[in-house]
Amino acid sequence: MLITVSKEDKADFTRLQEAIDSIPVEYAEAVTIRIRPGIYEEKITIPASAPPILLLGEDSEKTILTWSDNAHTLGLDGEPLGTFRSGTLNVLAEAFTAENVTIRNASGPGTGQAVAAFVDADRAVFRRVRLLGDQDTLYTGKGKQYYSECYIEGDVDYIFGAATVVFDSCHLHNKRSRGYITAASTPEDAAFGYVFLDCKITGAEGVVDVYLGRPWRPYAHVAFIRTSVDGSITPEGWHNWGQPDREATSRYEEFGSFGAGAASGARVSWSRQLSAGEAVDYRIITILDGWHPEGY
Template sequence: MATVCSNQDTCTEGFEEAGGAVKHQTAQIIQELWQIVSNHLDLSSMIINCDVVSGRRLMGLEPTNMDHKNLGDPKWISKKDKKLLGSHLANIQPNVTVSHHGIGPNVTVRSIKEAIEMAPKNSSIPFIIHVKAGRYQEANLTVGKSKTNLWFIGAGKGKTIITGVTGAGFVARGITFESTAGPQNHQAVALLVKSEHSVFYECEMKGYQDTLYIHSNRQFYRNCDIYGTIDFIFGKAQAVFQNCTIYTRKPMEQQTNTIIAHKRPCSNICAGISIHECQIRAAPDLEPVKSNYTTYLGRPWNEGATTVYMLSYIGDHIDPQGWIPWNSTTTLDDVFYGEFQNYGPGANISQRVISPGVHANMSVVEAARFTVDRFVDGSSWIGHTKVPFEAGLGY
């Protein structure tokens, strides 16, 4: 239902600049659907593990005594494959191998699109696509909803490069997702992710404005590098970034960098972005001129936006205020922006903007809500892939 809410919100956004009877009729239909979904979400919130904090729904405060080593296997992965992602790349046996250099020994197809078409529909087991080193410029490459449990295994960051991808229902390791539009073309998404229980391990996302669109559902990013300028990690999902390096690039003249722009499409769903044990740094092109540009930790796409930085290094390119409103007519009063025991020259909170929505010195109890286990129930679906992760705060 939360995904339906996000999709309806995205549909509404698409008609914002439209006019005439079509816009009016569509808005009326969406409003009716919205009310139905909202009513169901209100009922669901009574039984799911969420509590109301200043009008926002976050994971509950009760302690967990879960034995992570003895949890049952998640439904979406078999015991046979549960160690696969943690294996050395040479030990992974793919279903299909892709190389744009042509068919040869152990190579099945030339394009990723062909490999996706070969995957069975609604698969209950992983279908592994090994994408060999190279740059794959396949415009608007899309993983359809019926293609479930697709695993994309590349040759490593900067070696397997995919430009222009929209995906649902896959796990990726060792792949660079890149938008080649450049800063002059403004909004240009390199990767859009809608899939529930999606995992990105040792990947890169490279672009400028709007690099990574975390659209909806629960997502996990580990050991990834993300590059961009304006709102370059944005969306409506419930996502955790852990042990990632987030690089701010040099924008166009007179532009201001903002790392994260989160949006809560409905007030009664769990959503937000948790940056945990990460590195927030200036990219090589920004580093020598960082004093000429202002960079903020984030700004809210709407009221109720939620973003936290915890136990992360923050570089000196971050403005001392930390956070800014979306525009001159909005405030930070109705958001949740949190910081917990970050370090580095940009982590000094003495000059952070003062607002009811900014929690520059979160307590341990507040921070614990945004860990892998408490925020996305991660041990039930991440742990058995053997992708490394920290279930709790880990400090």
């Protein structure tokens, strides 16, 4: 099934949520929703009952999904939404793919937790997607997820959650000094949490003392493999979130980091530099336990 969406009213729908809601209940075949360039100001939910959906934009710079809820925004019930209801795009269905779009939370800096993409589903794929926000930009709730050639920006804990995720050739951009890129909550029995392969880290002008991550929960796992790291990253690299006991369980790893912020000899003692032999095991097919995302 192919559904088209355009702001110019030359398509099946002018609003993305209407297109999603038009999919018949219990429809099981794959659906492609082609989104033409435009700024779509709406809060979007892919329900858990949805079939495999490909959300396909033409140009990520010109196809923008945006909303501005944050944790303090009041919901219809009169209560604050909280972090987990603040998302612009909310993905609850398995086998979802997004390509060539921007997903933005426009709440702004200093407004607290404000999620751009809330992805609480297995086998989610994002390719050439721009994820824009400040605090808590991307939530990865569960399952296995894959992000390829994406641009992700933020300031505090802007990639967070429990899923096993591969970030393949992505660009991470730090917007504020003394921030944190990751806040993983990897389950104790999960072999992998967040794995960044051949990625790039940059900071806005004047941004310094940013940490690669801090453990939202014990047993957090984050690995940066062959990452270009600029001077916005603090030499010690990792933070214990003020809880020294998490130093014993957190699994923070690097291999082949390069650039002004690499500083492997200055990292905290409870992180690890992987050997070449260990880094060989950090392959997409291994990390995702046999799932090959190119099929979606």
